[in-house]
Structure formats: structure tokens, C-alpha cells
Amino acid sequence: MPNILVAYYSRGGNTKKMAEEIKEGIEQENVSCVIKPIAEVKIEKLLSYDGIVIGSPTYYGDMAAEVKKLLDESVKLHGQLESKVGAAFTSSKNIGGGNETTILAILKAMLVHGMIIQGNSSGDHYGPVSIGSPDERAQKQSFQLGKRVAQLVKRLS
Numbered sequence: 001m002p003n004i005l006v007a008y009y010s011r012g013g014n015t016k017k018m019a020e021e022i023k024e025g026i027e028q029e030n031v032s033c034v035i036k037p038i039a040e041v042k043i044e045k046l047l048s049y050d051g052i053v054i055g056s057p058t059y060y061g062d063m064a065a066e067v068k069k070l071l072d073e074s075v076k077l078h079g080q081l082e083s084k085v086g087a088a089f090t091s092s093k094n095i096g097g098g099n100e101t102t103i104l105a106i107l108k109a110m111l112v113h114g115m116i117i118q119g120n121s122s123g124d125h126y127g128p129v130s131i132g133s134p135d136e137r138a139q140k141q142s143f144q145l146g147k148r149v150a151q152l153v154k155r156l157s
């Protein structure tokens, strides 16, 4: 069975709640999901996942340093994450507070790894965004992302 990692950094719990919704969506597609705080992710283990979903709070319009640290350390696997499915999500305080640039920063690193990213034509285009604690809309976007990532992983497997 395909296996997807949902890794997040969250000080206040908002990004963590999104990660939990994404996991629900993945599992509804009968795909295995491991959910972990970013500090517990072992770089070498990334090789064992078919999909990698990363969430960060928006910090100054960018990912938190803890998330960037993991991505920088992932250079050890450069070339080995090709064709895995990637996705990203964020929680910010403000609308227009740099949430989409945060998601795109994570997605850029995934593209450098040669990973496959699916956009969304009708929902949050780059990945789910919540303003503060995820409301019903953000929960739905997160759940849908989980489903879509799982569906793509199954198609590619």
C-alpha cells in the first residue's frame, strides 16, 4: 500500500490541525499516512514515502526556520526523491500575510528535488491556507488536499 508522510511545524497548534485533516483525507482514500512534527522526521526515512506533504506556519511570508532546516538537510537525498508526490500547506495570521509565498517556497524546494506537484483549479490553488485556527473552509481544503495527494500517489503507483 502506498504511504504518505505529513510533516508539520506548529507552535500554536493551527498548522498541526491542518495536518490532521490532511491525514484524514489521505486515509479516506485507503492510503497509509504517517503524521510527524518536523523535528521527528529522519532524512533517510523520506525515501520510504510515495508522497511528502509539508506544513509550516507563515513566518515573515516564508516557512519557519525548522522547516527550511529539514529541506536544506534533504540535500543528502538529492536526486533520490524524483517523482515522489509533494504538497504544502500553511497557517498565517492575516489574509495577504504571505501565506501563498510560504507554500510556494516549500513547493520550490520540492520541484528542485524533481518531485511532482498537483495544483488545484477550484480550491486553494497552491495548497491549503488557514487564517489562524482552521475554520470549516480551511478544514475542507486540507481534507481535500489529502484526498487529492492520495489519489495522485495511487495513479502513479
Ligand SMILES: Cc1cc2nc3c(=O)[nH]c(=O)nc-3n(C[C@H](O)[C@H](O)[C@H](O)COP(=O)(O)O)c2cc1C
Pocket: 009, 010, 011, 012, 013, 014, 015, 016, 057, 058, 059, 060, 061, 062, 091, 092, 093, 094, 095, 096, 097, 098, 131, 132, 133
Ligand atoms: C516569528 C513569527 C512570524 C510570523 N509572521 C507572519 C507573517 O508574516 N504573516 C502572517 O500572516 N502571520 C505571521 N505570523 C503568525 C503565524 O503565521 C500564525 O499565528 C499561525 O497561525 C501560527 O501557526 P501555528 O499555530 O501552527 O504555530 C508569524 C508568527 C511568528 C511567531
